[in-house]
Amino acid sequence: MNGALRVPVLVAGDFVLRPWRMEDLPLVHEASSDPYIPLLTSVPAVYSDEAGERFVRRQWQRASDGVGYSFVIADRQDLPLGVMSLRMRDAPEGRASLGYWLVESARGRGAVAAALRAVSTWAFEELSIARLELYVEPWNTASARSAERAGFQREGLLRSWQRIGEERRDMTMYALLATDAREAAAPGSDPRGGASG
Template sequence: MEQSLIVPELAAGRGFVLRAWRLADMSLVREAAEDAYIPLTTTVPSPWSEPAGRAFVERQWGRASSGAGYPFVIVDPDGRPVGTVGLWLRDLALGRASLGYWVVGSARGRGAAGIAVRAVAAWALKDLRIPRLELYVEPWNTASVRTAERAGFQREGLLREWQQVGSERRDMYMYSLLDGDRSSDPQA
């Protein structure tokens, strides 16, 4: 995809909001950089530095301007950025898109990821009319498994050594969500 995208602001429920990245989100990038896992599976810089944090935010802008996808910041009801969720369009010509998400440690356990994933999935299926959404979760990551399943995604299988994480290849569960899956979801 080569068309520039505009990242909309989405009300995500329970007072959470999803919006485009800003340079003011550097404290979020700093906390994510200090996490033991987030930098292994993302482009969050580790070790942290101000120039590397700025480059990370600018990469998010570049993903939207290049048409690669919609990177959102998850903002809690108090106005604090607590994580991110992205809708990635690499396979859009094949009728599918993927989601990825993370929440910093100080904000975990409050449902932010699930609220954000549900909101982006609903928007992608209804407004963007993407037929199939996918996401990938490491089998050990029970919190992320719960997030995916509570957002309505269905586990399709185990992809062995699917993704490079740090210095090793790791298995991933593959999850999908189709528009028809939402019809039985009372929160859809």
């Protein structure tokens, strides 16, 4: 991708994906106290307002540099719940990858699956992406269920794929193709992923 990107607002059922604001620092603060999120992301493990502001600026910089989109997942009252990122490094090949997290207080409400559906539809229709990928640790059944609810299919295990904290860990790859999304949206299709009738 060349040039700066504009992060849009996307409606995701009962949730909204929107650009970051400095008023979202409480979200970064809560995420920093999670035992897992700082290991997997650039969320500061020890929170300070200065560290939180640097994190928010990094989210803005991704779009400014043209390398990806970083959304806040918020509820309809605009309470920030988590993050959805779309990384565009492989966009010239028609691929992009997704990453996401929710703070503990926001889990169990279907926000990730709704956000994945919204950003996937947008990426296919507006950005002409053909394939979306995401990676989930094999033990993370809640994240895997969210991916599957959004139509992503498990493709296989990537051994020692990613460094998390001090160790390399296996990741399960999930993918959703633009053709999968079109077939699921076709008249007469089952919204759970199979053809009806």
